[in-house]
Each structure stands twice: as structure tokens, then as C-alpha cells.
Amino acid sequence: MIDPLAHAPDRVTICEVGPRDGLQNEAVPISADDKVHYCDLLSDAGVPILEATSFVSPKAVPQMADADDVFRRIRKDPGRIYLVLCPNERGLDRAVAAGVRAIGVFTAASEAFAQANIRMSVDESVATFAGVVQRAKADGMWVRAAVSTAFGCPFQGDVPVAAVVRVCERLLALGVDELSVADTIGVATPNQVVEVVGALASAVPPERLGLHFHDTRGTAMANTLAALELGVRIFDTSSGGLGGCPFAPGATGNCATEDLVYMLHKMGIATGIDLDKLRAASRFIQGKLGRPLASRAYTALEAADARAARIAVAG
């Protein structure tokens, strides 16, 4: 019998996107103090890469209007990467002023998505942030590029795998350090993961390929497993499963960090993350959001702890 796990890595790097991708899709405004505390709890938990905030236009994304303040005040542990999104030169100016040393840029694999979202082609969008990447690299920063709608698009449906490969090649040629290839609307299935990762194998070194799954249709963990089996070792997740999908209001958000960490650790794959401390971060932000979080491992572990506490009191 085959062993599908024969090529799985023994260590995975998780990019925790709760404070940015997660909160950005939450309707409840979170104060800067609370964002800082949430980020610090995530540092306590040991996340290796923390997507802390986004230097976008405050008008476009009100939840991220306090990016400068939040980034200045979060604790920066040595050895961890504190990442912020920077769509343009103005964002980079603000990021540099706040002491940022790692930025994220983003484009799409789908032409229809790029046109609908930013009214330009994928190539034009890459050209607009080429200057941002060059400035950041010249300044010694670490740069990550996200490729949205790589597994499906709300406007055009299927996205050709060749388009994903092409934009990834362009981004690497620009000098970005790491890619995050995203299933933005949560439609991907494991056969697509095999197809896309296979097509990217010759273009992207495995230590620079990250995947970003949303659990909108319940496939995020299965997609992650398929990618692990192909040797992928970088995944974006959000604590508690924070976030949502603007194209399916009320639907599940990012793949939950707790679910992935629970699975990886039991598979003997290290993450450097302390699951109990991670839950403390999720518990804190759940209290601020005032709604149950989507992470099933978080929910089950919290429920089991509460039950054990009741039994201890009753005993």
C-alpha cells in the first residue's frame, strides 16, 4: 500500500493572518489597544510569521486605519517576521516610518478579479508595485507576494493554471522572497492543489512557496493535507478561523490555525506554536468580536476544558 505522507515535511511554517486578513473581514471594529494585545498574544504563542496589519487607504479598509499605531506598539520578538500589507508607495512610506522590516504585496491570478477589484490587468498591477518591491528590497526588507483567486474567481469561475504560474514567475523575477498562492473564495479541492503545486514545482523553489486556503466550503484542511503530501511547507491560517468571505456573507473564513496546528503536531510535524497559548489569543479576540469562532479544534478544546473544570468543581 502507498504511503501518501512519505514526502510530507517534518516542519511547517505558519503565517498567522488573523490580525489582518482575519479582522479585515470582520464587521465589528476592534480598538488599536486590542489589536496590539492580540498580536502580542500571538507572539507569545510562537507564530513565526505574523501578518500584523495593512497600510492600505483608511477609506478603503476602515478596520486597518490604525496600522501605523498598531505596528509601532506590537512587541517584535527576535526571530519572528512581522509582516504588513503595502499596496503602493504611499503605504510603503508609512510602513518605513513605523519601522516595518517585512512587507506583503498582492495581485490576482484571475484577470476578471484584477479588473473588478483594482481596474487594471494582472500585469499592470504587478507593474504598479514593482517599484514598491524594489525600494523594499534595496532597503533590505523581506517581501512576500500574495496571489489571490489562484483556485477560482467569483467573476470568471475557473482560473487557468498557466495564469497562476505566469504571475508567480513574474513576482519571483521582481525579487520577492516568498509567495502566498491563495484560494481567496474557498472553492479549491485537493485535485486542484495537486495540479497547481505540480505546475509551480519547476518555477518556485519549495522553500518559497506558501499556500493560503479559506474554509468556505470545508475543504481547507484537505487541501492543506494534499499540499503537505507534495512537500509544501508554508501555510497561511488565522487564529480561531477568523475572517469571512465577501462573496458569501456569513460563510467560514480562513483555515483555522488551531485546526492545522492540532493536526500537524499529532502527525509529528513541528510548527513552533504552543496550541494552548494560541487558544489564549483566540479567546481574547473572540471576546472582542462577541461571536463564536469557526475553529473546530479551538471550540472542542475550550469545551473540553470547561467540562473538566466543571467536573473538578463538582468533585
Next chain:
Amino acid sequence: MIDPLAHAPDRVTICEVGPRDGLQNEAVPISADDKVHYCDLLSDAGVPILEATSFVSPKAVPQMADADDVFRRIRKDPGRIYLVLCPNERGLDRAVAAGVRAIGVFTAASEAFAQANIRMSVDESVATFAGVVQRAKADGMWVRAAVSTAFGCPFQGDVPVAAVVRVCERLLALGVDELSVADTIGVATPNQVVEVVGALASAVPPERLGLHFHDTRGTAMANTLAALELGVRIFDTSSGGLGGCPFAPGATGNCATEDLVYMLHKMGIATGIDLDKLRAASRFIQGKLGRPLASRAYTALEAADARAARIAVAG
């Protein structure tokens, strides 16, 4: 690059357990009329095996006290299996009187679980229903046996794989037609699936091996993918992700049929199930339970439809 999906089947048989395993773990009482309608909607959706109810003691499981009435009234489509649980001779008497042609029996892989739940050893529990299986087989019935706690136990923790193999061998020797090896408390991870399915390969013909995952910690879909990759082709799921876990109150229940059907169909794996009609069954029972269902595909597809309807009205 390897293709982990090279050995995946092109067709999967889903055993829909919503009306039994699902509802049994729901606190809200459901009327017999509503159970019958829910089962008929699931028949409409094309589920090949429907676990309709349970002929257990009404004192032990009040939600299933109407088993006789419900089973008599549900529509029985030709070519589908309508399964009921029968723990003992008394249950079989009732099932036979109601016209049942397919029964399920159950035991555990964990000795500690068997002792705690039914105050006997695993061997003793198999011995107690040996007579039930023999009578059912002599009467030409189809018999399925569930092995609970095969991936972990709330009392003893780890469960030796050898214990899983041993009880499966004993059940096949009794003459059961199909096995359902269950992660009762939702702790399994894909490496365990590889280990357990690998150990069962020589003892259980693949066309007789079913797996039953709970999504308590978010691993059900990844576990299912690992099993598919090993050629497993029978899975138990519940419509809407109905059900829960008595050891973690409030936690997620069975792997959701919608999530699995969405994934399988997009992978080109047939199920015979109509996803839209399946959602109609889940929508109906959600209305009776009065709480959101856990299935992410169900939630996303319902939300997307509602959004499309609003846009159509606005346009």
C-alpha cells in the same frame, strides 16, 4: 512529483447518518413527522445508504423512541439501503416487525470505552450481538457493524491499532457485510488513517471497509482525503454536519455530507447525490433544530444563493 490521488476511487458510497447519529446527539426533540420528512428529502437527494433510526431502549435514547413509527413511514426507494441500529434481540424483534431489511450493530475498539459504556469487554459485546447478526443474516438482511473509538478513546486515550484489526476480524467472521470504523470523538489525524487503513488492508476487503469521521477538531475532511488516497470508498457523513460530541459539548459533529459531496464531485468522484436536494434536506432539519448547521459548504452555498436572490430583486 508524486500524485497522492493516483489510487483514489472514481466513485464513493456515502452512508448518510444525519437522522440517527446526527439527531441522536441533538438536544431538541424532533417529531416523528419531521423525521419521516427529513428521511424522504434525503432519499430525494439520492443517498445510497440512509441510517434512518435506532431500535434502542427509549429510556436510553429518548430521541429514538419513535423508531418503529418512523421506519414504517419513511419512503423506501428501490436500490437504496435503509439502515437501522439494533443493539440486541429486542431491537431486532422490533426492527423485523417494522419491515427492516438492513441493520447496524456496534461495538468499540477501546476496552475502556466498552467497559464505561456497556460494562463489558469488547469480546463480550461482540458475543452479545452474535445472535442478532446470525438471525439477521439467516433472514437475508444486510448487516453493518460499527467500531467506535478506533482512533482514540475519551477514557484510555490511544487505542492500539492491533485492537482495531482484531475486532474488525471478529466482526467479519460473524458474517457482517460492511464495517464502519469510527473516530467517535473526532481526534484522528491523517497519519493515523494511513496506519489504521494499512493495518486493515489484509483483513478487510476494500469494498467492505467504511470510515466514520467526526469533525470535532477540524480533521474530518483531511482524514477522508487520506483514506481516499488509500482507496477507501465508503464514508459515513451527516447532512449539514448534524450531531455533536458528548465529550465536548458544543463541538462540531459528524463530517458534513455537503462538504464531502462538494469536494468529491469537484474531484471527479461520483456519489449519486444531488447537492442542491441534499441542502433542501439540511435546510428543513435546520428549521426544526433552530440553530445554524456546522456544514461549511451548506452555509456558503445557502449564503451565495441568498445573495444572488437579493441582487436579482434589486436588479
